[in-house]
Amino acid sequence: MKVLAxxxxxRTGGNSDVLxxxxxxxxxxxxxxxxxxxxxxxxxxxCTACYGCIKSHTCVKKDDMASIQQRMIxxxxxxxxxxxxxxxxxxxxxxxxxxxxxxxxxxAGIQNGxxxxxx
Ligand SMILES: Cc1cc2nc3c(=O)[nH]c(=O)nc-3n(C[C@H](O)[C@H](O)[C@H](O)COP(=O)(O)O)c2cc1C
Numbered sequence: 672m673k674v675l676a677x678x679x680x681x682r683t684g685g686n687s688d689v690l691x692x693x694x695x696x697x698x699x700x701x702x703x704x705x706x707x708x709x710x711x712x713x714x715x716x717x718c719t720a721c722y723g724c725i726k727s728h729t730c731v732k733k734d735d736m737a738s739i740q741q742r743m744i745x746x747x748x749x750x751x752x753x754x755x756x757x758x759x760x761x762x763x764x765x766x767x768x769x770x771x772x773x774x775x776x777x778x779a780g781i782q783n784g785x786x787x788x789x790x
Contacts, residue, residue, distance in 0.1 A: 672698075672703045672704070672747035672748060673703070673704045673705075673706070673745060673746045673747050673748070674694075674695060674698040674703050674704065674705045674706070674746065674747070674748045674750065675705075675706050675707075675708065675742055675743065675745075675746035675748070675749050675750070676691040676694060676695055676705070676706070676707045676708070676749075676750040676752060677691075677707075677708045677710065677739075677743075677749065677750065677751050677752065677764075677767065678691045678707060678708070678709050678710065678711075678752045678753075679710050679711075679751070679752065679753040679754065679760065679761045679763040679764035679767070680709075680711065680752070680753070680754050680761065680763075681711040681761075681763065682711075682754075683709070683711070685754070686754065687752040687753060687754055688709070688752075690752050691707050691750065691752045692707070694750055695707060698748075703748075706742070706746075708739060708742065710763040710764065710767055711763065713734075713735040713736075713739065714734045714735045715734055715735055715736050715739075715763075715766055715767055715770060716732050716734050716736075716766075716770075717766050717769065717770075718766075718769040718770050718772060719732075724772055724773035724774075725772075727773075728773050728774055728777075729773055730770065730772075730773045732770075736767070736770045739767065740770075740771060740773065740774045740778070743771070743774075743778050744774060744777045744778050749778070751764060751768075
């Protein structure tokens with residue numbers, strides 16, 4: 672299986688990073704393919720709620736989010752790691768999740784209103 676960890680912490684080597692690395696180490700030891708994305712190294716603009724993606728399934732913003740979406744769709748397992756900032760997820764994580772609007776159904780394996788059953 673493909674395991675993708677996404678870390679929202681701006682701190683390289685911080686707690687979220689360490690947790691991701693340990694999770695991925697376990698996945699690799701179990702024979703799975705692993706990869707990590709550090710949102711702090713990516714350019715992601717906030718969703719502006721234009722709803723253009725509802726029909727096109729493509730975001731009008733041209734930044735790193737298109738490739739992140741594709742990697743999330745290709746993954747079998749997605750792990751989200753975020754620091755708690757003021758009792759909530761870090762803004763980097765929320766911004767990334769909001770930008771999934773264009774393709775979140777594909778990420779969930781839903782096509783033609785039905786969820787893929789997988790193997
Ligand atoms: C802006 C800000 C807000 C924070 N708010 C909280 C909080 O509400 N509750 C908490 O337990 N820790 C809070 N913390 C501490 C972080 O959650 C904690 O240091 C975390 O382990 C950082 O993750 P990282 O090492 O992956 O960067 C906050 C830290 C920052 C910078």
